[in-house]
Amino acid sequence: MSTPFYESTAQRGTVKSVFAHLDSLINAIAELEKSGIKDYMVMSPLPRHDLEEAIYKGRPSPVRWFTMTGAIFGGVMGFSLASITHLNWPMIIPAGKPLVSIPAFIVITFESTVLWGCLFTLLGMILLTRLHTAGKLQVEVCDPRFSDDKFGLVINDLSTKKAENAAKILEHNGAMEVVNGWTIEREPVKERVVDENDPESLIEPDEPNTDLLGKLTLAVTIIIIMSYVGVKMLFEYSIADTLKSENYSTTTQAIAPNYRVVEGNSNTSKEGK
C-alpha cells in the first residue's frame, strides 16, 4: 500500500484547512458561522454526530421522504400486482375462496414494500449526496488524509479580504495546515505549442476520465433504445401483418391467440359460472 502523490493546494478564492483535532474543528465551525461564513465543506474519515450537529443544527436529512414514498409505492404495487393478476385471470375455487385474498397477499405486499422502500432510499441517498457528480469534486476536497485520520474544511468563493479573514480564524482555532488560494504564487498558464512537423505535439494531452460512469450509462441507454426500436421494426415489417390477419393479438406484445376476445368462452368469464 502506498499513498498516491497528492499536493495540498487551493484554487484562487478557496481556503483549505486540515485539522488534526475534532474539538478544534468544531470551534472553528462555530467561529466561522459567527463571522458570517455559512457555505463550507467539512471532510471527515468517519461520521460524527457532534460534527453534524455543529453544521446542520439538528435538521434531519430529507432521505426519509424518499423512503416513505418508496415504501408506499412498493406496498401498493405489491398488493395490486397480486390482486389485479388474479382478477385478470380468475381462478374460481368452488368452496368460495376470495379471489383477492388479503392474508395470502400480505407476504407479496410486505416484500414489495421493503424492496421499493430500499431502492428509493438508495436513489434518495445518491441524489442528495450528489454521488452521481462526486467524481468532479474540487481538488481541495480530494486529500487522502481525509479518509485516514485528519479532518478538513474548505471554503469557496471568497474575496481576497474574506479569505484572509477566514484563514486567520482557522489558524487561530488550531488548524494544522491552512492554504489560501489567493496567496499561492502560480506560474502563468503555458499555451500549447503546435508544431506541424512534430506529430507528437498534435496529439491532445490526456484528460482525466472522470465521467466514465455517465458515458457508460448513456451508451447502455442508447443500446437498449436501439435494440428495442430494431426488434419492433423487425416485428412490424416481418410477421405483424400475418398475425393480425389470423386474429392474433399483437397489442399485448405476445405472439398468442387472443382468447379474451372470443365470446362465450366460459373459462375466462369473470362470473365463473
Place this chain on the structure above:
Amino acid sequence: MESSTSPKVTYAKVTKDILRPMFQTSAGYLALLGLATAIMVYGGYCWYYQLTHGLGAAGYQPPVFWGVYITTFVFWVGIGHAGTLISAVLFLFRSKWRTGVYRASEAMTIFAVMTAALFPAIHVGRAWNAYWLFPYPNQRQLWQNFKSPLMWDVFAVSTYFSVSTIFFYIGLIPDIASVRDRTRGLIHQIYKAMAVGWRGTDRQWRHYMAAYGFFAAFATPLVLSVHSVVSWDFAMAQTMGWHSTLFPPYFVAGAIFSGCAMVITLMLPLSAIFGWDVGPDGKKVTHEHDTYEKDVYIGVWHLESLAKMCILTGGILTYAYGIEHYIGWYSDNPYEWGIFEYRLFGEYDWVFMMMVFCNCIAPLVWWKKSWRRNYTILFVISILINIGMWFERYNIIASALAHQYDPAAWTLYTPNWVEWGIMLGSFGWFFVWFLLFIRVMPSVAIAEIKELVRPPLKSDEEAA
C-alpha cells in the same frame, strides 16, 4: 476499542491495521483457494452431468422429490441470516461487539444467498427455464400464482438478496475510498470507480447515515420474514410433519443459530491469520482477564458474544424440537404421530440423533464461560452446529416425504453421488467467493471501528 483502556489506538492505526492484510497472498491462502476451486469445479461437473442426463441423474425416489437440493437451499438461506442480524438488528441496538465482525458476516450473507439461489435452478432440472419463477406473464397473459408459498419464497429471497447487497455495498463505500487513497496505478483506478466519488464530505455523511439507518430498519424485518416464508414452503403443505404453525419461529431461530455458528467458523481463523486479535501493546489477546480484551478487532469478546447468541437460539430450537414431537403425540392423530415416531425410530433415526446431538447437546458446553472462550472448543462446536443444522433440514424434508399417508407409497430416499457432489460443490463456490473477498476488500469496517475510538482532541493533549 474502548477509549479508556487504550490511549494508543488512533484513527491512523485503525486504517493501517485493517488495510495491511489486503493484497497479500501466502502459500496457505493459495492452497485454500485452490482447494475451494477444486471442490467447486467438482460440484460444477456433477451439475453438468445432471443437466446432460436429466433430473433422473439425481437419486430421487418417488414420492420423494424434494431432497438434498432443497435441504441445502434452506441450509444456505439460513446461514445468511446471521449476517443481516449482526449488521442490521445489532446496528439498531447499538451493540458494540458487532462492529468488528459485521463486514465479514455481511459478505457471508451475500455469498450464502448467492449459493442458495443456485439450488432452485439445480432442483428444477431444466435450469434454463428457472427464470419462469420471476413475476412476469406467459404468452397468454397468465401470471404466477401469488397465493403459492413458493412464489412468496421467490419474492422473499430475491428481496433479501437485493436489500442485503445494497446494505453491504453502501457500508463498503467509505472503506473503498480509504483503499483508493492508499493505492496507485491500475488498482487505484479500480477502487476509484468503486468508491463512486466518496470524499467523506459533511453532505455525504449526513445523507449516508440517514439512509444507512433506513436500510438497517428495512433489513431487520427481513431477518424474520425470509426464513418464515421459507418455512411456509413446508408448513402450508398438507404433509404430516410439515403442516405446523410452529414452523416460522422455529426456522428463524434455527437460521440465526446456524448463521452465528458459521460466523464463528469463518471469523476465528480469519482473526488468527490476519492478527486481528492483537491488542494495542502488540500481544495476542486471548486470555479471559486480559486488559485489552475489547480493544482488538475480532477477539475472544466478539466470538463469545456470538456463542451466546447460539446458546439462546439453540435453546429455542431444542424447545421447538420437543414441542413438535409433544404436539404430534398429543394431537392423537395417527398420521401426525406416525411421522414423528418414524423420525425417532425409523430408518432416519440416525439423522434425528445427529441433529439432536449437534444442535441441542453439543452447544451446551458453551454454558461454561471458560469453554466458550476457548478457541478450539468454539471452532469444533461451531462446525458441529453447521453439520447439525444441515441434518435438521434433511430430517424435516426427507422423512416427511418418504412416509406420507399411504403406506403403499412409502419409500426410502438416499441421495446419490450427483446430489452429494453438488452439495459439496456449493461449499466450494461459497468459499471461493469468501476467500476472494477477504483479499480485495477491507473485511473489518474501517469507518465504523473509528467511531468506537476516542477522537483526537486538543483538550486531551492539553490535559496530558
